Amino acid sequence: MVSCSLKIDSGRTDSFIGTDYSTMVYGVKPFEGNFIAIIGLHAIEDHIGAPIELYTGHFEELCRVLKEYGYETITFMDLLKYVDFGKALPEKPVMITSDDGFQDVYTNGFPVLKRYGYKMTVFLVTGAIGETEASRKTNAYFNKRTNVIRPILIWPEIEEMHEYGCEFLSHTVNHVRLGLVSDGEFLYELKKSKEDIESHLGSEVLFFAWPYDNNSPSKWHLIPEAGYRGAVRYGTGIEDMRTINLYDIDRVEFNSYIPPAQYVGYLNLDRSIKIEFRIDNEYKSGKYVKEAGEEFMLEYLINNTNDNAVKISSLELELPENIELIEVDSGGYINQYPGINSNIYMWVSDSYTIAGNGRINLILKLKGKAPGESIIKFRTTYKGYYINCDGVKVEIKSKV
């Protein structure tokens, strides 16, 4: 008797011949979503000294919501194997990255990562990395004008995190603006830092982070010569794998300005509530042009992609100064006029229930007051988190 048992997971495919004909398939669903949020942060501190730093408690909250929504961390090596060989990624991949190599990534961040079973990619300024405690440097090494002095990682800490599964890549030797230096200096900064990390850790360094976000397309032709496959920057948000440019990988910037209640919406983690909009009964994308004084209709459709009914607790509309709300159409599911708080129109109720795979709507009559281009923002609160709708771009033209 011949049988076969097949085991599939996101990392590999194994099969073996067993004693009967049963076939068993299990494991996680592969990545099909196209979008990968690559989180970019700097220091992780209990008492932050600059907005660019993130509170340890907020980092913990970030990992907690990622876990709650079923996200798994991947590294740039995983990403490259996906790009080159189609190696499967987990269904919901996410990347956590940190620039500059602050010691607090080890002291404050690493315990949190271990608790959640998460990995992180750290971009090191290798000239600032000491061998021992006695030779530990600070960020003054690469930022003379810094007003927040923080200690930088040393190799034993990096080796411990690397052993666990964290990834260490280049942020140059001296944290230089790579777009402004000579070609020779560009190659030195990248080759030397690559060599430093590879000789300490024994794993390949194929990506770097542009210091100061100084991404420079005029230097892209030197990237392969320096021994790299790509580079990351602080971009406009979540990477779309269908259009990714490896020399210009977008990250979502994380700092202390972002309230933790917005993490889910900011990273678009929850795909179970989707908000669409249409203007004057038409769905289209791009910019809408209206005349000053002209009334137009904007309808928001809040879709529940769950099989079960869900409740949302509030809706928020943020109108630009040159557009006013005339009325809420009584034909919509939500038909009351909103409360107003700090220029935000708010609908709050415990009775906004959306049936499984159903939708509810809100129809607004708006009017352009003064010429100008602006964006109408809209979001809903679900399970205590914001779910954002894409901004509606409207240009109000003066009346001719």
Ligand SMILES: [Zn+2]
């Ligand atoms: Zn930096």
